Amino acid sequence: MGDRNLTGITHVIVDEVHERSLLGDFLLIVLKSLIEKKYAYGLPQLKVILMSATVDSSLFSRYFGNCPVLVATGRTHPVTTHFLEDIYESINYHLASDSPAYLRHQACVFDKVRYVSFVLMRSLMQAPEKDMSHLLWLVFLTL
Numbered sequence: 001m002g003d004r005n006l007t008g009i010t011h012v013i014v015d016e017v018h019e020r021s022l023l024g025d026f027l028l029i030v031l032k033s034l035i036e037k038k039y040a041y042g043l044p045q046l047k048v049i050l051m052s053a054t055v056d057s058s059l060f061s062r063y064f065g066n067c068p069v070l071v072a073t074g075r076t077h078p079v080t081t082h083f084l085e086d087i088y089e090s091i092n093y094h095l096a097s098d099s100p101a102y103l104r105h106q107a108c109v110f111d112k113v114r115y116v117s118f119v120l121m122r123s124l125m126q127a128p129e130k131d132m133s134h135l136l137w138l139v140f141l142t143l
Contacts, residue, residue, distance in 0.1 A: 006034065011047045018055035032064060 006012075012031060017024070031048050038045055050060050057069045087093070 004034075005038065005043060006046060009046065010044070011049060013049045013051065015051045017050040017060065018052040028060075028063070035064070 014024075014027065014031075017028075028050075031046070035046055035048065037043075048064065050064075057071075061067050061069050
């Protein structure tokens with residue numbers, strides 16, 4: 001495993017924290033332990049941001065030592081969803097045939113998403129035919 005102290009990482013955001021799962025709960029245990037360890041050794045603190053529109057925030061606040069809770073109200077902003085296959089097509093992106101990510105002919109979408117490359121993300125953001133400089137990008141990669 002890499003850097004167990006997440007040196008250089010200042011913030012970790014866990015979105016949709018109300019969607020409980022074994023891995024999600026394990027992540028919270030690891031983050032809490034890391035926060036306590038960094039505090040005990042005087043290391044730069046890690047800020048953990050838990051986000052959910054529906055969760056009982058007091059449960060998570062107590063778990064993390066009665067940490068503060070922020071409530072954001074107001075309007076929601078429009079969101080556009082794009083699917084991986086459509087992105088490939090829109091920027092004429094082709095995977096190299098010798099690449100481990102060459103899974104275009106397999107039916108399993110999970111395998112395709114698993115190998116999304118940062119080259120693809122950069123290609124999309126820099127696509128010359130589209131002015132995307134005004135957009136903010138939020139990419140969710142899940143396993």
